[in-house]
Amino acid sequence: xxxxxxxxxxxxxxxxxxxxxxxxxxxxxxxxxxxxxxxxxxxxxxxxxxxxxxxxxxxxxxxxxxxxxxxxxxxxxxxxxxxxxxxxxxxxxxx
Amino acid sequence: xxxxxxxxxxxxxxxxxxxxxxxxxxxxxxxxxxxxxxxxxxxxxxxxxxxxxxxxxxxxxxxxxxxxxxxxxxxxxxxxxxxxxxxxxxxxxxxxxxxxxxxxxxxxxxxxxxxxxxxxxxxxxxxxxxxxxxxxxxxxxxxxxxxxxxxxxxxxxxxxxxxxxxxxxxxxxxxxxxxxxxxxxxxxxxxxxxxxxxxxxxxxxxxxxxxxxxxxxxxxxxxxxxxxxxxxxxxxxxxxxxxxxxxxxxxxxxxxxxxxxxxxxxxxxxxxxxxxxxxxxxxxxxxxxxxxxxxxxxxxxxxxxxxxxxxxxxxxxxxxxxxxxxxxxxxxxxxxxxxxxxxxxxxxxxxxxxxxxxxxxxxxxxxxxxxxxxxxxxxxxxxxxxxxxxxxxxxxxxxxxxxxxxxxxxxxxxxxxxxxxxxxxxxxxxxxxxxxxxxxxxxxxxxxxxxxxxxxxxxxxxxxxxxxxxxxxxxxxxxxxxxxxxxxxx
Numbered sequence: 001x002x003x004x005x006x007x008x009x010x011x012x013x014x015x016x017x018x019x020x021x022x023x024x025x026x027x028x029x030x031x032x033x034x035x036x037x038x039x040x041x042x043x044x045x046x047x048x049x050x051x052x053x054x055x056x057x058x059x060x061x062x063x064x065x066x067x068x069x070x071x072x073x074x075x076x077x078x079x080x081x082x083x084x085x086x087x088x089x090x091x092x093x094x095x
Numbered sequence: 096x097x098x099x100x101x102x103x104x105x106x107x108x109x110x111x112x113x114x115x116x117x118x119x120x121x122x123x124x125x126x127x128x129x130x131x132x133x134x135x136x137x138x139x140x141x142x143x144x145x146x147x148x149x150x151x152x153x154x155x156x157x158x159x160x161x162x163x164x165x166x167x168x169x170x171x172x173x174x175x176x177x178x179x180x181x182x183x184x185x186x187x188x189x190x191x192x193x194x195x196x197x198x199x200x201x202x203x204x205x206x207x208x209x210x211x212x213x214x215x216x217x218x219x220x221x222x223x224x225x226x227x228x229x230x231x232x233x234x235x236x237x238x239x240x241x242x243x244x245x246x247x248x249x250x251x252x253x254x255x256x257x258x259x260x261x262x263x264x265x266x267x268x269x270x271x272x273x274x275x276x277x278x279x280x281x282x283x284x285x286x287x288x289x290x291x292x293x294x295x296x297x298x299x300x301x302x303x304x305x306x307x308x309x310x311x312x313x314x315x316x317x318x319x320x321x322x323x324x325x326x327x328x329x330x331x332x333x334x335x336x337x338x339x340x341x342x343x344x345x346x347x348x349x350x351x352x353x354x355x356x357x358x359x360x361x362x363x364x365x366x367x368x369x370x371x372x373x374x375x376x377x378x379x380x381x382x383x384x385x386x387x388x389x390x391x392x393x394x395x396x397x398x399x400x401x402x403x404x405x406x407x408x409x410x411x412x413x414x415x416x417x418x419x420x421x422x423x424x425x426x427x428x429x430x431x432x433x434x435x436x437x438x439x440x441x442x443x444x445x446x447x448x449x450x451x452x453x454x455x456x457x458x459x460x461x462x463x464x465x466x467x468x469x470x471x472x473x474x475x476x477x478x479x480x481x482x483x484x485x486x487x488x489x490x491x492x493x494x495x496x497x498x499x500x501x502x503x504x505x506x507x508x509x510x511x512x513x514x515x516x517x518x519x520x521x522x523x524x525x526x527x528x529x530x531x532x533x534x535x536x537x538x539x540x541x542x543x544x545x546x547x548x549x550x551x552x553x554x555x556x557x558x559x560x561x562x563x564x565x566x567x568x569x570x571x572x573x574x575x576x577x578x579x580x581x582x583x584x585x
Contacts, residue, residue, distance in 0.1 A: 003462070017445045018442035040402075044475075081428075082431070088427060091434075
């Protein structure tokens with residue numbers, strides 16, 4: 001299945017990656033190449049096969065609903081590009 | 096003091112135990128070797144002050160009789176592991192300057208057992224690559240060169256820094272991770288031993304996530320026994336990783352040198368692929384002969400869905416990656432590139448912070464998960480994944496372990512495959528099946544090709560049966576008597 005430039009534009013938008021207009025066509029070609037190679041999966045008969053989401057046969061463990069770690073805002077903020085007064089500074093979200 | 100860097104981990108631990116030398120001495124010897132090896136680009140962060148401090152603390156512990164199982168042994172850490180206060184970038188520009196405020200469980204376990212950190216090892220960006228060329232900090236160069244050639248070869252990837260550092264004797268051993276072959280393929284390319292344990296054996300907590308259902312940590316070392324010693328320390332249940340398996344960790348080293356007589360070894364016919372160099376085929380035959388001589392029974396088995404493993408992987412892994420890497424939004428840590436509004440800031444940050452291969456995989460992952468394609472691609476791949484796991488289950492009815500080549504070629508030149516993503520992906524053709532099924536797999540150096548480059552054999556085991564792999568691995572190691580070392584040019 002061929003991926004065209006419009007699809008790349010849409011997917012890049014969904015993935016929040018800015019792709020300049022002139023790169024859409026080459027990317028479409030590249031991704032189509034990969035997807036064409038992946039297409040061989042359609043040869044496999046998977047009727048009635050359960051999808052495999054994990055290789056570990058176990059139920060998700062539960063833990064006590066208590067605070068284990070935390071209470072250190074300075075640590076949480078220490079790698080942030082912008083902070084002020086104990087908060088993350090982010091671009092305006094609501095107009 | 097170069098003889099100290101040439102020791103195996105086991106010999107170094109013995110030497111430390113009988114006080115032939117101190118941790119400070121062996122650590123300084125390695126720091127010197129690292130400084131002299133900058134041409135390899137194996138280390139991206141050096142932590143000499145911290146290393147000497149840890150070494151002195153180790154010597155003090157030993158003087159008090161409180162030495163742990165790895166006490167005083169200098170190791171390298173793949174930069175995918177978060178290390179407290181030490182820059183951890185996963186080979187990506189988007190994490191430049193990121194200093195975790197916590198320590199990964201695997202590295203915590205190593206420090207608990209007394210190991211010394213020399214620094215952080217280069218890798219493909221977010222562990223996405225098979226040649227180390229996707230690293231934002233430039234590729235690692237393989238210490239091995241073809242006979243009579245000065246061309247730079249890849250050490251493999253994504254754990255190329257770990258592989259090169261171990262092969263060049265810059266550390267006694269290293270941590271690595273393996274999502275589709277990232278421990279085993281570089282091990283094969285550098286004449287080192289690498290094991291990806293059973294999924295869930297090592298905690299993923301504090302390891303930068305790529306594809307969470309496939310990612311698994313493991314060691315790289317110069318001998319099978321060294322890998323066993325390291326894996327024991329790295330392993331163990333961790334409540335911080337919900338897929339961590341709560342079982343006892345065996346003394347893996349005790350399996351080394353154990354008789355393999357009577358073990359049934361499967362040889363999967365589907366691993367004989369077109370275009371495989373005859374030398375690799377010959378090495379495989381040699382490996383079969385070695386195990387036969389050691390008393391194993393060789394059984395031909397079929398893993399009919401093998402050829403679909405890579406295409407299934409290139410749906411599952413990018414899908415998980417696109418979701419995992421959504422966290423790099425420029426808000427809480429890492430790079431931020433401002434735009435006119437919030438969305439633009441996200442888009443600019445990720446456009447500038449991620450390299451081409453990472454973007455490619457995020458786009459594929461986003462595409463296969465997007466409305467209308469989820470069933471056709473993602474769900475289909477998960478069903479094929481089940482088929483692949485079933486193939487192995489069938490094989491375990493007949494055999495105790497499998498023997499295959501590790502990689503379809505020896506180390507190739509840097510730049511040779513970087514223009515063709517699919518050609519690069521095919522490097523993992525023999526290793527990726529194991530990740531999809533969650534099984535343990537080990538690469539052991541088994542010989543040199545006509546150009547003088549190392550080749551590896553892969554052993555695949557049942558779930559949680561790393562022990563048998565260590566027995567078989569040491570049998571191959573003994574039979575191969577692999578002593579070749581890269582000729583020092585750096």
